[in-house]
Every structure is written in structure tokens, then in C-alpha cells.
Amino acid sequence: MIVIYHNPDSIESNKCIEILETSKHNHQVIKYYDKALDKEKLIKIINLLKISPLELIxxxxxLWIEKFKHLIIAGIEFSNDELIDIMISHPQLIERPIIINGERAVIGKPPKKIFDIL
Known part of the structure; x- marks a missing residue:
């Protein structure tokens, strides 16, 4: 079963849903704004994507620019754990869509990246 972490307001996310529907792959849509990710799940997603937490922001x-960017410019570094906590508190900062197929995952930007894991 393919899982897509989806934001209906995202053009890329909607295009990925369309790809999954037209290709007739069984999939589960999780609107991560409605159902917040917990820390364990977010860490697993980051590991499947093989990226750092900052790459998922x-x-x-x-919101990032107003609340966090000035801190980085001032030389304050966030730990991976802190970045994960920021994403949990502010899910709108999470890059989307995230598509997971078993032990493989991609960020669907551009949407054709979904074919890398189908």
C-alpha cells in the first residue's frame, strides 16, 4: 500500500494523487495537517527519504522566514531533534507531498518523482 502525506492546497500534492488514481495503485491519503505526525513517524519518514531534517523543511x-531564519543568520544552529520538533509544532513547514511505498520514499516535487518508487 502506498501512503501519501498530502496537503490538498498543494498543486504538486494534488498532481501526485491524480497519478496514483490514474495508475490504479492502492494508496492511503493522510492529510498531515488534520492528523499530526508524531516524532517517531517523522523520524522514520526522514530516514526513508535519506535526507536531513532541514531538507524536509x-x-x-x-513562517520559517519570520520565526526561524533570523536565528540561523545570527549563527544559532538547530539540532536535528530541534528541527523535528519544529516540524511537529508547525506541520505547514513540512515539504510535501511525501509518498512512501514500502521502504522507499520520495518528495513528490516534481510530481513525476513518484514514478521512482512505483
Whole structure:
């Protein structure tokens, strides 16, 4: 079963849903704004993606720029654990969509990246 962490307001996320539906793959849609990710789940996703927590953060998001970017510019470094806590507290900062198929995962930007794990 393919799992997609989805934000209905995201164009890329909606295109990935469309790909899954037209390719007739069984999938589960999780609207992560409605059902918050816990720390254990988020760590597992980061490990499946084989990226650092910072790479999963939407650093161009207004919230990141207003609340966190100035701290980095000032030389304050966040630990991976702190970055994960920030994403849990502010799920809008999580890059999307995230598509997981077994032990493989991708961020669906661009949406055709989904084919890498189908």
C-alpha cells in the first residue's frame, strides 16, 4: 500500500494523487495537517527519504522566514531533534507531498518523482 502525506492546497500534492488514481495503485491519503505526525513517524519518514531534517523543511515558507531564519543568520544552529520538533509544532513547514511505498520514499516535487518508487 502506498501512503501519501498530502496537503490538498498543494498543486504538486494534488498532481501526485491524480497519478496514483490514474495508475490504479492502492494508496492511503493522510492529510498531515488534520492528523499530526508524531516524532517517531517523522523520524522514520526522514530516514526513508535519506535526507536531513532541514531538507524536509520548507525554508521559503513565510513562517520559517519570520520565526526561524533570523536565528540561523545570527549563527544559532538547530539540532536535528530541534528541527523535528519544529516540524511537529508547525506541520505547514513540512515539504510535501511525501509518498512512501514500502521502504522507499520520495518528495513528490516534481510530481513525476513518484514514478521512482512505483
Amino acid at each position: 520548507r525554508t521559503e515558507e513565510k
